[in-house]
Amino acid sequence: MRYLIKFSYDGTNFNGYQKQPSCRCVESELENALYHINDHKPTKVVGAGRTDRGVHAICQSAHFDITVDISLYKLKCALNSLLPPDIHVFAVQTVDASFHARYMVKSKIYRYILNCGEYNPLERNYVYQYCRSLDVEKMKIAIQDFVGIHDFKNFASAETVKDNYVREIFNVSIEEDDNKLIFTFVGTGFLKYQVRNMVGTLVKIGNGKLGVDCIQKIFSEDSLRKHVMTIKSEGLYLVDIQY
Amino acid sequence: MRYLIKFSYDGTNFNGYQKQPSCRCVESELENALYHINDHKPTKVVGAGRTDRGVHAICQSAHFDITVDISLYKLKCALNSLLPPDIHVFAVQTVDASFHARYMVKSKIYRYILNCGEYNPLERNYVYQYCRSLDVEKMKIAIQDFVGIHDFKNFASAETVKDNYVREIFNVSIEEDDNKLIFTFVGTGFLKYQVRNMVGTLVKIGNGKLGVDCIQKIFSEDSLRKHVMTIKSEGLYLVDIQY
Numbered sequence: 001m002r003y004l005i006k007f008s009y010d011g012t013n014f015n016g017y018q019k020q021p022s023c024r025c026v027e028s029e030l031e032n033a034l035y036h037i038n039d040h041k042p043t044k045v046v047g048a049g050r051t052d053r054g055v056h057a058i059c060q061s062a063h064f065d066i067t068v069d070i071s072l073y074k075l076k077c078a079l080n081s082l083l084p085p086d087i088h089v090f091a092v093q094t095v096d097a098s099f100h101a102r103y104m105v106k107s108k109i110y111r112y113i114l115n116c117g118e119y120n121p122l123e124r125n126y127v128y129q130y131c132r133s134l135d136v137e138k139m140k141i142a143i144q145d146f147v148g149i150h151d152f153k154n155f156a157s158a159e160t161v162k163d164n165y166v167r168e169i170f171n172v173s174i175e176e177d178d179n180k181l182i183f184t185f186v187g188t189g190f191l192k193y194q195v196r197n198m199v200g201t202l203v204k205i206g207n208g209k210l211g212v213d214c215i216q217k218i219f220s221e222d223s224l225r226k227h228v229m230t231i232k233s234e235g236l237y238l239v240d241i242q243y
Numbered sequence: 244m245r246y247l248i249k250f251s252y253d254g255t256n257f258n259g260y261q262k263q264p265s266c267r268c269v270e271s272e273l274e275n276a277l278y279h280i281n282d283h284k285p286t287k288v289v290g291a292g293r294t295d296r297g298v299h300a301i302c303q304s305a306h307f308d309i310t311v312d313i314s315l316y317k318l319k320c321a322l323n324s325l326l327p328p329d330i331h332v333f334a335v336q337t338v339d340a341s342f343h344a345r346y347m348v349k350s351k352i353y354r355y356i357l358n359c360g361e362y363n364p365l366e367r368n369y370v371y372q373y374c375r376s377l378d379v380e381k382m383k384i385a386i387q388d389f390v391g392i393h394d395f396k397n398f399a400s401a402e403t404v405k406d407n408y409v410r411e412i413f414n415v416s417i418e419e420d421d422n423k424l425i426f427t428f429v430g431t432g433f434l435k436y437q438v439r440n441m442v443g444t445l446v447k448i449g450n451g452k453l454g455v456d457c458i459q460k461i462f463s464e465d466s467l468r469k470h471v472m473t474i475k476s477e478g479l480y481l482v483d484i485q486y
Contacts, residue, residue: 010364056365080362088364119323121253121331122299126365 002099003075004063005030006091006241011056011233012125013086018050026051026087030062033082037075038066048101048241049108049189052196054233056126058111059090061241063101101241107170109239110185112199112231117179127180128235134206136176142205143172145215146185146198154218154225155198156191165191174202184239193230200229245342246318247306248273249334249484254299254476255368256329261293269294269330273305276325280318281309291344291484292351292432295439297476299369301354302333304484306344344484350413352482353428355442355474360422370423371478377449379419385448386415388458389428389441397461397468398441399434408434417445427482436473443472 007030015023019031027045034043048061070078076092083089113127116134120127146169153165169187176182183199201218204210210227218224250273258266262274270288277286291304313321319335326332356370359377363370389412396408412430419425426442444461447453453470461467 008364010367058365085367086364088362090361118333119331121251121329122301122369124253124328 001067002063002065002095002097004061004093004095004099004101005079005089006059006061007057007087007089008059009057009088010086010125011051011054014053016051016053016055017047017057017060026057026060029083029087030064030079033079034064034066036082037070037078038068041067046101048105049238050192051236051238052193052233054125055236055238057238059240060238061101061243063095063099065097104243105189105241107186107242108189109242110190110195111237111239112183112195113235113237114181114183114199114203114231115179116181125234128232130203132207134181134203135208136174136181136206138212139181139202139206140174142212142215143174143183143198143202145213145219146172150219152191152194154222155194155201155228157193157197157230158225160192162191167191167194195236196231196233197228199235200231201227203231204229244310245306245308245338245340247304247336247338247342247344248322248332249302249304250300250330250332251302252300252331253329253368254294254297257296259294259296259298260290260300260303269300269303272326272330273307273322276322277307277309279325280313280321281311284310289344291348292481293435294479294481295435295476297368298479298481300481302483303481304344304486306338306342308340347486348432348484350429350431350485351433352485353433353438354480354482355426355438356478356480357424357426357442357446357474358422359424368477371475373446375450377424377446378451379417379424379449381455382424382445382449383417385455385458386417386426386441386445388456388462389415393462395434395437397465398437398444398471400436400440400473401468403435405434410434410437438479439474439476440471442478443474444470446474447472 009026015025017026019025019027030045043064045062045064072092076089079089114130115127119129119131149168151165152167167188171186173184252269258268260269262268262270273288286307288305288307315335319332322332357373358370362372362374392411394408395410410431414429416427448455
């Protein structure tokens with residue numbers, strides 16, 4: 001039986017979503033829990049995508065196959081009782097055996113939260129404490145340049161080697177909430193560091209280090225990727241996966 | 244020169260505000276920072292009051308005397324550069340030598356936040372994850388019984404030995420925000436565990452374990468203090484100190 005789960009996690013104490021040797025990561029916590037539920041059989045969990053170290057998830061998705069007979073309610077309870085307190089499964093459903101949590105993603109929503117006001121120790125792991133003012137109007141104009149189908153190579157991690165860096169962004173926004181800026185990106189998918197690099201570039205536009213038209217220039221001119229700044233991970237949230 | 248500082252802290256990794264041997268606490272962090280600023284002289288910090296292990300502060304206050312000549316701006320910067328990331332001083336002012344951060348408190352505001360909805364791993368250290376529904380209307384009636392001048396002995400920690408347990412509560416409220424309940428108490432001062440015990444008792448009223456009239460009974464009948472429940476510390480915030 002194939003199951004789709006939706007879960008949230010606090011990325012602060014994880015070395016990212018993806019399994020890595022001798023690191024605390026979300027994927028291994030899920031697989032450890034399922035090993036116990038699925039009659040001590042190793043159980044592969046296929047996530048909708050990776051998140052980096054320190055990045056949070058409000059709604060991440062994954063699928064897995066288990067052979068034990070268990071109700072959805074009991075599976076949810078069993079998972080949450082075996083998972084650590086910084087991961088929580090909030091929805092469990094059965095899906096067709098052809099369902100695939102990564103290949104069938106239609107869109108993903110990411111959010112980045114940045115504080116332009118006084119440093120807040122209570123939010124230091126959940127909101128990037130930039131603590132300076134930014135020209136939000138300029139950033140709101142510039143962010144629109146990310147919308148559409150683009151080759152995002154110059155906004156991806158320099159280490160990323162892919163056949164294809166083309167992605168589509170459907171929707172972007174910057175909302176202001178007191179001294180906080182909330183950036184939202186909806187797209188087909190995002191390359192490693194892409195959201196953090198897009199926000200970092202917007203911050204450099206907002207503080208005057210880059211011009212409001214620089215995004216189009218960076219898309220078309222590889223030598224300009226050096227201007228792209230990777231902003232810290234703690235303000236980044238995977239908000240939803242849409243199938 | 245006497246200074247009054249206002250500061251916030253994330254109580255998660257502190258063993259409370261007050262200095263204790265071989266424990267991480269807020270008071271010692273402040274005194275360590277001031278030792279360096281004040282020419283390596285031991286500098287006593289007098290806080291407006293204590294908070295327990297795990298309790299947060301949005302605005303705590305303290306006074307201290309230092310002999311070095313330093314501007315308010317530089318003192319704030321020096322403190323924040325020497326303090327750990329979970330404490331932040333957001334205001335510094337000079338005060339009269341007769342000012343006392345504890346004796347001159349007119350009122351304190353405490354807030355408790357409780358989640359009745361799905362467990363949220365991202366807020367586990369900042370909002371108590373109760374995750375069941377409560378009869379809020381009953382709690383809103385009952386909480387009014389805390390308003391006024393009362394002997395709060397039966398709502399204080401059983402270990403607390405004081406000459407006087409009489410305190411005045413000026414104002415109380417319960418606000419609903421999605422699935423969260425936000426309890427606010429404004430009063431002259433609060434005994435150890437008093438806010439957690441008042442909220443714990445309200446939760447037992449909301450879940451039907453205690454009657455809506457039990458608060459008056461507990462005030463007047465010592466044998467009933469066994470019904471008082473101390474709720475977890477992670478949802479509790481010292482919100483403000485008024486002089």
